[in-house]
Amino acid sequence: MDAGGFFPEAADSLYREKAWFLMDGMVLLGTDATGMSEKELKYGRGWLLSQLKRTRLPMVCANIWDKQTKKTLVPPYVIVKKGTVNVGVFGLTSDKVDLGPSRDSLTLEDPALAAARVVPEMRKKGATVIVLLSQLGKVESEDLVTGVDGIDVLIAGRNIPVLQKGRMIKNTVACYGGEKGQNMGRTIVTLDAGRRMQTGENDVYVLGPEVPEKPEILQLVKSFNDAFNDKMRKLEKERAAQAQLQTGGEGQGQKQSVDHFVGSEVCQRCHMPEFAQWQTTSHAKAWQTLVDVKKESTPDCVPCHVVGYKQAGGFQTADDATRLGSVQCENCHGMGTQHEAMPAQAQRITEATCRTCHTASSSPVFDFALFEPHILHKRPATLPTLPPNPAKEKMKAGSMH
Ligand code: HEC
Ligand code: HEC
Ligand code: HEC
Ligand code: HEC
Known part of the structure; x- marks a missing residue:
């Protein structure tokens, strides 16, 4: 099960493809039910409904109503039969949100009223265990299960911190699974003779490198992300061409602010030894790495592999790669123009740089003492061996989490 709210943040129409890909993925993983929030309405209700029909992903929400049909937009709940037990699963989302493009045709109901209506309805239909997929956030979810009787299991969503051990909230066992599909929760309930919940407990597991990739899924993710990258590249080119038209052919029409990035070509003029040494480091080929794995136009990947992503004078699109691709001098030493003004004041380079x-997701094995000797301009005669980085395979597939 999934608490919902899994559509991408970006409103860009290309990201719609990520949304349906995630839906396909959830079906493949055997998802019995997912909740929903206003995020799933970002590309319009019509689009969501057609994708639900195509994928047959069971999405539930009891408090988003269609004004015209006077029914809930998606089923309020499903009753899933597991062995001999009927599990009723319903969804709720916050009623204090903006429904975006669907705000005129849909309305939100008070979540507590919706819960008080559907919990007895599911019980009447034979469900003996009731699960809430909540998009109410932590505090409101907890208030709701305290106020409405009969909810056995809470799976809390919307900016939820990870808690390794779930908690009992009155009679409800609550799961706090964190964000971005990085964790998996397991809730165990024991039932009495009437198949009602007697006790419950929950644990959340981090899906770290020790949980191996399933090769066929990794391959699926990789081929999707490759295609996404291709489309993003074309889109960026079209946009750049359009911008050029608008500014009468004067480049991208971007004004340079006082302080900006300049690229290592400039530094090279006065610091040849450092430049020559830098060229031998893997930082100097960080751009080629992205090109090799076909992710050079994927916005999730570019920032750490170029100079000053989307900042003044920095890397904007793949057209800037020759000058600003890869990890260069200014990634560690700061903007070149600041240096021109005060050449004697070096930015101190520390582990924080x-x-x-x-980061924990790109370089989980990072250890400053082991890594720093590899990048020093006066390289020591012997270099410490670096531990293998298990995140590399994931990054190659185009996924950071
Ligand atoms: C026009 C020549 C020139 C250019 C271009 C130039 N520098 Fe310098 N840089 C200097 C001089 C001169 C010094 C001070 C003397 C020295 O330590 O070599 C200096 C010092 C430095 C220092 C050491 C500061 C210290 O106090 O230890 C760093 C780091 C540095 N530059 C980085 C850069 C980077 C990065 C770029 C490109 C963005 C760059 N420089 C471009 C001339 C230049
Ligand atoms: C702007 C982002 C960025 C910064 C800042 C940065 N790195 Fe890196 N680093 C990378 C990337 C990206 C790679 C992978 C390059 C490749 O192989 O394509 C990398 C690779 C390395 C490697 C090679 C690792 C290996 O497995 O071979 C070392 C060593 C390293 N960095 C050390 C450092 C140290 C030490 C600092 C701080 C002084 C630092 N880096 C700062 C992005 C950065
Ligand atoms: C948060 C910064 C960051 C982001 C975002 C990022 N990378 Fe990296 N990448 C790094 C660093 C740092 C390294 C070097 C890690 C190490 O060796 O410990 C690296 C290494 C790699 C490597 C291994 C290079 C080698 O030595 O074989 C590949 C491939 C790669 N990145 C691709 C990607 C792709 C594709 C994405 C997008 C899904 C991505 N990266 C996003 C920082 C980042
Ligand atoms: C991964 C981070 C990193 C990158 C990239 C990097 N430097 Fe440095 N740089 C350092 C560190 C750390 C020091 C101080 C320790 C040392 O001397 O190596 C330094 C010192 C310097 C100094 C002071 C004199 C010296 O050699 O100690 C200069 C000049 C300099 N860097 C220029 C450059 C130029 C030019 C580039 C790009 C071609 C560059 N650096 C790229 C980390 C970096």
């Missing part, structure tokens, strides 16, 4: 890119 590296950690902006060597």
Whole structure:
């Protein structure tokens, strides 16, 4: 099950493809039910409904109503038969949100009223265990299960922190699974003779590198992301051409602010030894790495593999790669123009400089003491061996999580 709210943040129409790909993926994983929020309405209700029909992903929400048909937009609940037990699963979303393109045709009901209506309805239809897929956030979810009787299991969504151990909220066992599909929760309930919940407990597991990839899924993700990258590249080219038309052919029409990135060509003029050494490091080929795995136009990947992504004078599109591709001088030393003004004041380079890119997801094995000698301009005679980085395979497939 999934608490819902899994559509991408970006409104760009290309991201719609990620949305349906995720839906296909959830069906493939055997998802019995998913909740929903206003995020799933971002590309319009018609689009969502057609994708639900195509994928047959069971999405539930009891408090989003269609004004015209006077029915809920998607089924309020499903009753899933597991062995000899009927599990009733319903969804709720916050009523304080903007429904975007569907705000005129849909309305939101008070979640507590919706819950008080559907919980007894599911019980009447034979469900003995009731699960809530909530998009109410932490506090409101907890208030709701305290106020409405009969909800056995809460799966909390919407900016939820991860808690390794779930908690009992009155008679409800609550699961806090965190964000972005990085974790998986397991809830175990024991039932009495009437198949009603007696006790419940929940644990959340981090889907870290120790949980191996399923090769066929990894392949699926990779081929999807390759195609996505191709389309993004074309889109960027079209946009650049359009911008050029609008500014009468004067480049991208971008004004340079006082401080901006300049690219390592400029630094090279006065710092040849450092430049020559830098060229031997893997930082100098970070752009080629993205090209090799066909992710050079994927916005999730570019920022740590180029200079000053989307900043003044920095990398904007793949056309800037020759000058601003790869991890260069200014990624560690700061904007070149700041240096021109005060050549004697160097920016101090510490572990924090590296950690902006060597994060827990990109570089889980990062250890400053081991990594730093590899990038020093006066390279030590012997270099420490670096541990293998299990995140590389994931990045190659185009996924950061
Ligand atoms: C026009 C020549 C020139 C250019 C271009 C230039 N520098 Fe410098 N840089 C200097 C001089 C001169 C110094 C101070 C003397 C020295 O330590 O070599 C210096 C010092 C530095 C220092 C050391 C500061 C210190 O106090 O230890 C760093 C780091 C540095 N530059 C980085 C860069 C980077 C990065 C670029 C490109 C964005 C760049 N420089 C471009 C001339 C230049
Ligand atoms: C702008 C982002 C960025 C910053 C800042 C950065 N790195 Fe990197 N680093 C990368 C990327 C991207 C790669 C992978 C390059 C490739 O192989 O394509 C990398 C690779 C490396 C490698 C090679 C690792 C291997 O497995 O071969 C070392 C060593 C390294 N970085 C050390 C450092 C240190 C030390 C710092 C801080 C002083 C630092 N980096 C700062 C992005 C960054
Ligand atoms: C948060 C910054 C960051 C982002 C975002 C990022 N990378 Fe990286 N990438 C790195 C760093 C840092 C390394 C080097 C890690 C190490 O060796 O410990 C790296 C290494 C790699 C490598 C391995 C290079 C080698 O040495 O073989 C590949 C491939 C790669 N990245 C591709 C991608 C792709 C594709 C994406 C998008 C899904 C991506 N990266 C997003 C920072 C990032
Ligand atoms: C991964 C981070 C990183 C990158 C990329 C990087 N430097 Fe440095 N740089 C350092 C560190 C750390 C020091 C201080 C320690 C040392 O001397 O190596 C330094 C020192 C310097 C100095 C001071 C003198 C010296 O050699 O110690 C200069 C000049 C310099 N860098 C220029 C450059 C230029 C030019 C580039 C790009 C071609 C560059 N750096 C790329 C990390 C980086």
